[in-house]
Amino acid sequence: MNKIKLIACDMDGTLLDDDKQISRENIEAIAKLKTRGIYFVIATGRHDSMVKSYLDTLGLEMPVISCNGAMVREPFSNHLFSSIPLLSDQVLVIIQACKLHHADYHIYARDVIYGETLTSRMFYYNERNKTLPDRDKIKLLVSRDFKKYVADNTGELYKVLIIPPRQEDFIAIQKEIFKSTGLHAFQSDSELLDVSQKGITKAHAIQVLCNELNIDRSETAAIGDQLNDLDMIEYAGVGVAMKNAVPRVKEAAQIITETTNHQNGVAEALERLMGRS
Structure with missing residues (x-):
């Protein structure tokens, strides 16, 4: 398989534990990606202003896929990559x-x-x-x-x-x-x-970033748990479902973690993804 260059990760039920925190294990696993030159992008239904404190925790200044893909922006600089509003x-x-x-x-x-x-x-x-x-x-x-x-x-x-x-x-x-x-x-x-607007999903936003960063779809991975993650898990080169994911997301994924979001499931997912690339 192609080397993974970009990983899109959902927040709630995925990166965050049940207390809405990022575990030390997940933080350390994401830090390792930076040393390998791999982009780690948060893809969330949240507004990107809700993600700033988590980016600080992770030491990242990256574009955020927010509002389920309707907006892609670097929230600290306000640089807008893509925005598709509702009428x-x-x-x-x-x-x-x-x-x-x-x-x-x-x-x-x-x-x-x-x-x-x-x-x-x-x-x-x-x-x-x-x-x-x-x-x-x-x-x-x-x-x-x-x-x-x-x-x-x-x-x-x-x-x-x-x-x-x-x-x-x-x-x-x-x-x-x-x-x-x-x-x-x-x-x-x-x-x-x-x-959100018709046809707009997290998958659409990943495509926008791939075009911007000159990354092929086959060089991406996506991690999630809910139905609003389904399109990006189907779109990515490797789709990862959390153990706590809904059945349809698990059916679409190539990898299902053995641990939940409350058990450092993202750290497990990243380790398994790096083992494949």
Whole structure:
């Protein structure tokens, strides 16, 4: 097989343990990649401003694949490699679907995360900001006037994060959004749905970086656990599923770790990948 030159890695349920921390073993394994000239790229459904503190922990200043591939940016310099937003009309329809099913939602824009109220993930981000240095803080905007917010930020809205009130509401919300917009709402966590522009995935973003860095698809690997990781695991030269991954992701992967995200599974994955290249 070709030598691996770029590894894309999901965060939640993959790189991060159940306490949302990166283990010492994972940090050390990623540091070894740098000595071999291998790019380690975070590929997440999160906004890239939520990744800054983790990049500091890893000692990396690399582009981040964020919003499930809708934005690729180096978050400290703000150098933008790729951005594919939702249309304003699409966002308004998604919001109406959320209201119909009494689901909370947040909108990920280029530089700000918006919510109507300081609830769900917005509350978590706000609390986390209290412990972060200024350069790592997450910009938040809380306002009931969602129509004005959408109008004021046209062309810069990359993802809608939906928090359904109950598990049984997931399918109904997904069907409503697809019927109204043709967009798929992907499950990114056991409690969350993500909506980005049609055809935009983490795999698309890996392709963007490969073109930028002159790396062939066969020289890439991807590590993940949830359905929003499926496309990149299928696209990469080597796909790796965590032990805790959902069944469809495991079926698509060439490697399945024997350890979970809470047991340094990424360190295991990197060791096995280096053994293949």
